[in-house]
Amino acid sequence: MNIDKKLLTNDLRRLRSYVENGRKDDVKYEYARLYWFNETCIDLFDLGYEDVDLTEKDYEMIRLFEKKEKRKLLEFTKNNIDVLRGIDNFVKRLDANGFDALNWCNLKQFNENEIKDIMLSYYSTFGNKTYLIAKKHFDEKRISLNHGNNYQGYYIYSTNIKDGYIYLNDELIDTSVVADLAHELGHAYDFNTFIIPQSKKYSNIRDPYLEVPSTFFEIDFLNYLISQNIDRKGARTLKNSRVYQLVTDDDFEFSDYSKELRENLVYKLGYYFAFHLCEVCENKEKFLKQFNNFLTSRCEADIEALLSFVGIDYDEFLSGDIIMHPLLSNNKILSKNLNY
């Protein structure tokens, strides 16, 4: 499965021309995007602009951008220290309740038709809109899914281009890669539904909830595989492994790099939310409406208000009581299956 060459190279050309001719304050946000579009073109088609290598001046711009981003994330951390402490306590309680690190089991491999079928069936469980966004990415050839030695996975997008692409590369196209595709399509849903319409408000500064929609669709997809009896053992193993995203050694306050801060905070928060959201999304179409309110308001509302949109009590969220039993039970079934 590959990305349409003409589509991507055209977008690269448009983005380059925008960066060269656009308004100065807009352009700086698109520099890094241009670099990634270019790298992807080189990687896939051996085709790109040689001079897209960033200059010292471009890096300075990106550094300034990251500084702003870091300030925003640190402020979020300071205002929500209770939530971060709550997550740490929750992990300790999981450990105390016998949650185990488990060996990796062999995952099922899929062919391209199977992947498309599973993904479209899954995204249609939320209704037509999610289904159409997923379908568009297959139909317009916006997904690269290839065998390669080095694992890579990302969603590239540009608010200027108003669209994006999914790039996934792994030795085996197995349950793990398919779950990653569900994750990246979650970004695509968020981008198409909220980030483009609200791009002015966001100013492209990374928001703390950026990984919430993607990790939600990823974990919910793993639950879907279990419910459909598709590589149950693999799906349980992957779900189990995501718990480790809640563990971080670094102190947010003293994180030197915004990248580190982003990875620690944004993924930790994403998966903690995802585990919770998956426990309250029984009626998926109804849930998606509530979740959409959450996603639209995430720049203005505080955590307590966001949680109320999806019917989760703030104190319960802090304690993790809603997700304790489901995660322990998944772990227990897996240990039994793998004969521990």
Ligand SMILES: [Zn+2]
């Ligand atoms: Zn992501």
